[in-house]
Every structure is written in C-alpha cells, then in structure tokens.
Amino acid sequence: MSTFDCKPGERPTRTGRTQPQADYRITLDGRDLSRLIAPNLVSLSLAESRADEADMLDLVIDDTQNTFAIPLRGANIAVSIGWVGEPLVDKGTFTVDQVEHSGAPDIITIKARSASMTNRMHERREKSWHRQTIGAIVQAIAARHGLKPTVDATLAQILIDHIDQTHESDMSFLTRVAKRYDAVMTVKTRHLLFLPIGGGKTASGKPLDVLPLTRASGDQHHYRIVERDSYAAVRAHYHSNGKAQRKSVAVGDEKARNTKVLPQDYATEAEARAAAQAEYARIQRQQATLSYTLALGRPELFPEMPVTVSGFKPEIDDTPWLVKKATHKLGSEGFTTELELEVRKDSKKKQGGATSGKH
Known part of the structure; x- marks a missing residue:
C-alpha cells in the first residue's frame, strides 16, 4: 500500500x-x-x-x-x-x-x-486616495476584483489624509498600506483580508485558540536570537499641517542612540506615529525566531495562529510564538509540517510611548 x-x-x-x-x-x-x-x-x-x-x-x-x-x-x-x-x-x-x-x-x-490572487491584482494603476479610511480603500479595491472585503474594525476606521498609488499594482499598494499599520493583507477563498498581525482572531472575528506544541512532536528545530534591543526606538517624520516645518515622532526609548529612522516623510503626525509603531512592533517580533518541523503534519496550522512550545530551552519555552509561515509536505518521508515562528506581541513588555518634537 x-x-x-x-x-x-x-x-x-x-x-x-x-x-x-x-x-x-x-x-x-x-x-x-x-x-x-x-x-x-x-x-x-x-x-x-x-x-x-x-x-x-x-x-x-x-x-x-x-x-x-x-x-x-x-x-x-x-x-x-x-x-x-x-x-x-x-x-x-x-x-x-x-x-x-x-x-x-x-x-x-x-x-x-x-486562485484568488488574480492577475489583475498585479496590474499597475494610477490613483490618488484623499481622506479615505482604510475600510473604504479596501472595500473599493475588493469590489474591483470581485472579492469580499474583511477588515479589522479598528483598522477600518483609520483615516489616511492622502496617499498616492503611482504606477503600482493593487496588491503592492495594499501591502504598503498594511505594512504602515503593522497589518497583514492577503486574499483567501475570494476574501480580501486586512487584519492586524498577531491579532489572534480569524477573518470572521472569532478568537484563535493558542495551540500547544511539544518537542516530542518534531524532529528538527532552529532557534535564533538577535542582539537584544538592536533598535531601541523608531522615529518617523511628518510636516505639520502641510507647512514646511518638519517634525518627528518616536516610539520606544527615544534617548537611545540606536534609533531607526524611517526614510519616508508622512502627511500627518498620526500617520507618522502609526508607521513608527508598526516598525517598532516588527523589530520586537524579529528579535527571536524559531523554525520547527513537525514529524506528523498538522494541516490545521496556518499563518497568524498563536502557538506555545515546550521541551526546549527555557528561553524558547517561555516565548509566546506566532506562525509566520506553514509549509505542509507529503512525500517519501511521510506528511510533515514546517513552521516559521516569530515572537508574539504579548511576549513583550509594554511598548514605549510615542513622543513628538521638531527634528
């Protein structure tokens, strides 16, 4: 057989x-x-x-x-x-x-x-979006491609003062917007999803159960931790009320020397703060990563699912994890699932507040 x-x-x-x-x-x-x-x-x-x-x-x-x-x-x-x-x-x-x-x-x-990633999603377009909420932008693009929009309620209400889609595909444009607000944008089963990374909810808004994994369930792993507090803060710039005066907002420890400065200038303080917070959250998630191969595949695993692990070193076991990528393989060695995990938000202490100033 x-x-x-x-x-x-x-x-x-x-x-x-x-x-x-x-x-x-x-x-x-x-x-x-x-x-x-x-x-x-x-x-x-x-x-x-x-x-x-x-x-x-x-x-x-x-x-x-x-x-x-x-x-x-x-x-x-x-x-x-x-x-x-x-x-x-x-x-x-x-x-x-x-x-x-x-x-x-x-x-x-x-x-x-x-199948939902249609070729038209990758066609380049020209459009200026002015004083539109994220919800309205996602809804308009979803309608263009015959998709059903599913947007997190908090993200949907965010107002973007102005953003240009210049010779840029809808896929690339929405990905850029999602990155600014630390969200994930993807298409699944004819739904255009725009959800916060690590939000812990399904597309329908139901909470995701935290799935426990043990070392006995796997046969390979690779844990990596980067230098602690590689960046202690993130700074973003904006122009106040359309004036020439350039200001900035910082998230994290703004007095630290190792501050990451975002290259783009934003239209408003709120947009600059959101971008800085999103980048700061990404830095926190990437301070540790874990790749893990399950000897017996788990088909129910998918990206954004929260997991915990046990049977490793204390530093690994004590870290709440988030599935970044899941690869299911059936072959001569059986059915396995390879996971790429990153740190969940709730594993970190409360993030530093945002501060503003001229810069």
Whole structure:
C-alpha cells in the first residue's frame, strides 16, 4: 500500500506497529483525481504565507506510464489534506501557473498559486486616495476584483489624509498600506483580508485558540536570537499641517542612540506615529525566531495562529510564538509540517510611548 494511497487504513512499519497515514483530495477543474494520482504522487508541497505572498502549491507526479495529460495554465486545483480517519482540511483553490515535463523517468511538475490572487491584482494603476479610511480603500479595491472585503474594525476606521498609488499594482499598494499599520493583507477563498498581525482572531472575528506544541512532536528545530534591543526606538517624520516645518515622532526609548529612522516623510503626525509603531512592533517580533518541523503534519496550522512550545530551552519555552509561515509536505518521508515562528506581541513588555518634537 502506498504512503499516499487514499484508501482508509494505516501503514505497517517494519516493527509491525502502525502509524498514521496521510490522506488528501485533489481536484482539477472540479474533477476528483485523488485515486488516479495516489500511486503516482512523488511529492506535494503546500506553502501558506501571510502578506503579499501567494499560497503556493507544488505537485510532482510520476508519469512513466503516460497516465496524465499536461494541465493547462489557468486550470484550478483544489486541495484538502489531513490524515486517514480524520476530516480533511480544505486548503483552498490554486491556479496552475507553471508546468514542466521531464524525463526519463517521466515526471510532471506543477506549480500553482492561490486562485484568488488574480492577475489583475498585479496590474499597475494610477490613483490618488484623499481622506479615505482604510475600510473604504479596501472595500473599493475588493469590489474591483470581485472579492469580499474583511477588515479589522479598528483598522477600518483609520483615516489616511492622502496617499498616492503611482504606477503600482493593487496588491503592492495594499501591502504598503498594511505594512504602515503593522497589518497583514492577503486574499483567501475570494476574501480580501486586512487584519492586524498577531491579532489572534480569524477573518470572521472569532478568537484563535493558542495551540500547544511539544518537542516530542518534531524532529528538527532552529532557534535564533538577535542582539537584544538592536533598535531601541523608531522615529518617523511628518510636516505639520502641510507647512514646511518638519517634525518627528518616536516610539520606544527615544534617548537611545540606536534609533531607526524611517526614510519616508508622512502627511500627518498620526500617520507618522502609526508607521513608527508598526516598525517598532516588527523589530520586537524579529528579535527571536524559531523554525520547527513537525514529524506528523498538522494541516490545521496556518499563518497568524498563536502557538506555545515546550521541551526546549527555557528561553524558547517561555516565548509566546506566532506562525509566520506553514509549509505542509507529503512525500517519501511521510506528511510533515514546517513552521516559521516569530515572537508574539504579548511576549513583550509594554511598548514605549510615542513622543513628538521638531527634528
């Protein structure tokens, strides 16, 4: 029985014990190909990211028996993954972006990206946005692409005095706005999401449960910590009431020498403060990172999910973590999940207040 056989059951090991068996469903333009692919699947890799990176699907299929036709670019592949005997987790629909056929032996390699990341989202545009809330901007762009907007209530009310979209795609523009406010902008299942990083809520507003992970569940990890307080503060500049006088706002310990200065000047003090706070939060999250491979894949894991770990060094166990990227892999070594984790906001002491001044 193949590791990737979609039939119910467990795979026996050499010791006679059984271990969980991976299960999946793959459809191409609505046609279920799971059983046809099962004995020929070399590997499946599904990378889920946040921000402007599209979720990516890579399929490698053995075609030595000339079983498969080469799929057309633009075809839609729907994927669900999990374990035999458990409900499969829907990972969405992907649009075929690139196909390769090589040999011998004959192999088909398919690369696909999130179907909702339409080509039109990457078309460059010219537009000036004046005194618009983030909610209104996201709603307008979502409507243009036939997507449903989902915006955090607090972020939706933020008023942007003026911002230009100059020879810039909607994807790039929204990503830039999201970065300014420490938010994540992405498209999932026909929804345009604009949510705070580490907000701890689903797109529908429901709280995300903190998922505990143990070292016994994994087989590889890499922990990295950077110099403590590499930047103790962030400073951003703005022009007061449209006047020539240049002022600044700082977040963190403004008296510290190691202050990061943002290169852009902002239209208002509020926008400058938001940008400084966002960059300061990013610096705090990146002071420690943890990559961790789960020996038995966890299909329910996805970016922005809060997790805790145990069984490592105290410094690692005591840090609340946030999933930045999850890569699910099915192959000859079974079903694994590779996680990229960064520090959650609530692991830090209260951030320094913002101060203003001429500069």
